[in-house]
Amino acid sequence: MSRFSGGCIYHFPLFKASDTILSDSFERSFRRYLTRKIGFESVMRIRCSRGLAIHTFHGNFFVRSTDLLSLPNVNPDAGFGMQVSIEESLSDLQNVCFQAAVLYTSSKGERRIRVHSLCLPVAANLSDILYSADQQCIVGLLAKMAVDRSHESSLSDARDAFINVAIDVLSAYKLIQSSGGHNSLLTPYNLRLLPLYILALLKYVAFRTGQSTRLDDRLFAMCQMKTLPLTSFIQAIYPDMYPVHYLDDKSCAEVDIEGTLVPQPPRLHLSAEKLNSNGAFLMDAGDHMMMYVGHNISTQFCTAVLGVPSFSHIPEEMYELPEIESPESERLRNFVNHLQNEKPYPTMLQVIRDDSLYRGKFIERLIEDRSESALSYYEFLQHLKANVK
Template identity: 50%
Template sequence: LYIVPQEFLFDPVSKTYGDPSRRPEVRFGTVEYTATSDYMARPPQPAMYLFLLDVSHNAVQTGQFTVNFRFSYLLKKCLGYLQSFCEILFENLSSLPGDARTKIGFLTYDSRIHFYDLSDRHNGTFRIMIVPDLENIESKLDEVLPVPDGIMVNLSECRTIIESFLDQLPKVYQNNHETDSALGTSLLIAEKLLHQTGGRITVFQTRLPNINPGALNEQTGKEPTVLTPTSDFYKKLSLDYASQQIACDLFLLNSHYIDLTTLSCISKYSGGEVKYYPNFHATHSPDQVERFENDLRRYLQRKIGFEAVMRLRSPPALSIQTFYGNGFVRSVDLLVLPNINPDAAFGMQVAIEDSLAQYKSVTFQVALLYTSSKGERRIRVHTLSLPVSAALKDICSNADQEAMVALIAKMAADRSTTSSIQEAREGMTNVACDVIKATMSNDSSNRTGSLYVPHAIRLLPLYMLSMIKSTAFRAGSSIKADERAYYIDLCKTLPTKYLMKIFYPDLYPIHTIEDQSRIVQDGEDELYIPARAHLSFQYIDAHGAYILDTNEYIYIYIGRAISDHFVQSV
C-alpha cells in the first residue's frame, strides 16, 4: 500500500498517471538524476590529474638495487616509491576515470621545482624545465610558470610521450643528492595550473618540507604530544583550493617525523584524503610497499566526481549541528567537495530543536550534486525515513550500534584535536556508562538492578573499550605523533564498515575452513567463508590458525600446537 502525495501518481517519463511503485524514487532509497543546466555554474570541466612527486635524496633512500624487466633497463639505485608509482600509473593510464578531454601533468621537487613539457611539440620527447631560485617565489609565480598547455596535456593525444616519461623518470633522479623539500612552493604552483578548471592534485612526500613557503620545523628530542597544526599555511591553501574546486590527496612515505597533523590540513578542507606508510623502504618494509601499491591501484582506478556539493535536508524540528569528514562547510547544511569518491564517508550530528510529538516518522535526505568523470552533471539523492518514538526502550532496541560507534569516533577525533586525548577517552567512557544507566532506569521489569543492555546495543561498551585502546586514542607516549594523527584522521573519513575493523578487527579461523564455513559461489569457483570468531583468547585454539583483518593490515596467527600437515598444505 502506497500512501504518497498525488504528485507521485504522475510518471514524468511516460507522462501518464498510474502506479507510483513504478517510480524509482518511490521504490528505492537512492536515486540519481541527470542535472539540467540550472545546476551548472559553468560547463562541466574535463578530468584534471596533477601529480606532485618528491624526488629529494630522502626519496632516493627508499630504493634498492633491482632489475626492472618491465621497462627493460637496470636500475642501479632505484627510487623505491617513484619506481612503483611509475610502473603502476603506466599500467593504469587507461583506467583513469575520464573521457577524451582528460588531462594529466607532473611536477617534481626537491630544493628546486621541475616542470615537464609533455606536449607533442618536441618530436615525441618530453622537456624538463627547472626553477632553481625559490626565494620570494610567492611574489613571482606568474613569471616562473611555463605555458600550462605543455604541463597539463591531453592524456589520449600525448599517451606515447607520457609513457616514455614514466619509463625514464626514475633514472633521472637515481643519483639525486638534494636533501631539501619545497612542497609548499609546488602546491602553490599546482594551484596556478588548475585554478581555471579545478581537478585533483596527488602529492607523494617522503620528508618534512623545509623550504618556505610551507616550511615546518624539525622536531628535536621528543615528538609533540599535542595534535594541533604548527602552521596555518596548509589550511589557508586548502581553503583556496576548495574555492577553486581543487582537491589534494597526500601519500606520505616517510621514515622520520613528518608532522602529519599539519600536512593533512591540505586535504582536510579541500575534500582530499591522506595515506600514510611509515618507514617505507623497498627492501626493509615490503609490507608497506605492498600496501602502497595496492592502495595506489585502487586510487587510480576508482570512480571520482568533481565540483560536488552535498546538502542534508531534515524536518524543521531538527537542525544540523556539525559535519564530519573532509570538505569545506559553506553553510549550516551545505558541504563543498571539490572531489568525491566511493571511499569517502561523512557524519552529521543532528539536534532536536522542537517537539516531535506531531511526527510519526522523520525523513532525512542527502543530495549530492557532482560532475562525473565523463563530464555529466548529476544529482544523487539518498532518502532515509525513521520512525519516531517517545519510549527510550524502543529507541535503544532499534539502534544501529555500529553507526553510533562511527559517529562517536568522529566526535572523539574532533575533541582530541580541539582539547586533548584524555578528554576524548573520558567522553567515550561516559557514553558507555550513560547508555547502561539510561536503559536500566527505564526498564521497569528490572527489579533486581542487574546490569541489562538491549540486544541492539549490547556491544556498545565493548566497542567503546576497543576505541579507548586503539591507536588513535590510546594513552601514553608509545604512539608516535604521526601515527596517532593518521588514525584520528581515519576516524573522521573512513566508512563505518572499515572503521569498525580498526576498532574491532575481524578474526577468522582458517584451520576449520572446509568443515565450518559458508560456501559462496564465485563464478565457477567455490569460496569458503568462515564464521567470525570472538576477539577473546578463550576462543583461540592452540591447534588452530587464524586471520585477523584490521583494515590496514592482515595478520596470520599460528597456534603453537598447529599440525605439521596443515602448515605444509597451506
C-alpha cells in the same frame, strides 16, 4: 589541505622504496587512488524536516553554509557524519525526513546528481529510542566527535566521554525496566555490542594511552576515524578473526560464490582464549590481514598451505600465501580472496609465527583481553556495572 578539499591521507611509516613489501603496499594504494570512481566540483546539500537542524558536520570538506558542503572531489572511500539538534517541538509530527543530495561532475565530464532520502518515525518515549538505536552508527559518530574533543580539549576528556556514553545508555535502559532488583548488566539486544565497541575505541591507536604510540600513527588513525565508511571503521576498531586450520573439516560450511566454493569458518571473539598452539588464525583488520600460526601446527598444514616442511621453517617475514596444488591451499586462498573482493583494493597478508618478533602486532588486537594499561572486556563490564545508576 585534504581536510578542506575532500581529500584523504595515506600513511607509510618508515617507507623505503627498496623494501618490496612497503613498495607493493604503496603501489596498491596508489593504483586504487587513480582507478576508483571519482566526482569533481561537487556540492552536498543536506535537508531535514521542520524543527530539526544539522549543527555539526564530520568529514573532509569545506562548509559553505549551514546545509551546504563543498567537495572539490568525492569518492566511494569517504564517509561523513552529521549531528542533528532538535530546535522545536516535534509532538505534532509522526515522521521526520532527511535528504542528502550530491551534485558532481563525473570523470567523463557529465554533470550528475545523486539523492538519498530517509524517513524516520518520531518516538514519544525512551524505550522506542533505545530499541531502535543503531550501535554501529552510534560508535561511528562518537569516534568522530572524540577526535574533535581530543583537538579542542584533551585525549583524556575524549576517553572519558566514551565511558560516560556507555554508562548513560545503560542507566537509561535500567530506568525503563519495569522490574527492579537486577544484579546483572542489562542492555537492549540491538545495543548488546555497544560496550565492546567502546572498549575497542579506547584501545585503538587513535585514543589509547599507557603504551608507546608514535604521534604520526595516532594522527593518521584520527584522520581515519573522521573519514572511514562505517563498515571499514567497525572492522578497523574490532577486526574479524577466523580459525583457518580446519577449513577441510566437514563441520565448516561452504557457499558457492560465482562458481567457487568458499569456506565459511565462524568468527571468533578477539581473545587469547580462542587461540591454541595447534591452530592458525586469520585476522582481517580491513587495511591489512594477519595469519597467526601456533607452534604445534601440523606438518600437513605447513606443507599443504605454507609450502614449508614444518613450523620452524616458516620465514620470519612472509607476506603472501603460496599457490600450492592442494585442497587445503585452495580452500584457504578462496576464503582470503573472498575477503579481499569485499575491499576497495587487495590488502597485504602477513603470516606470523607465535614465536615471531611480530607476534605483538597480532596480540595487541585481541581487544577483549587485559593489557598493561587497559581493562579486559569482563573488567570493563564490571566497571560499567558499578557506575550504572
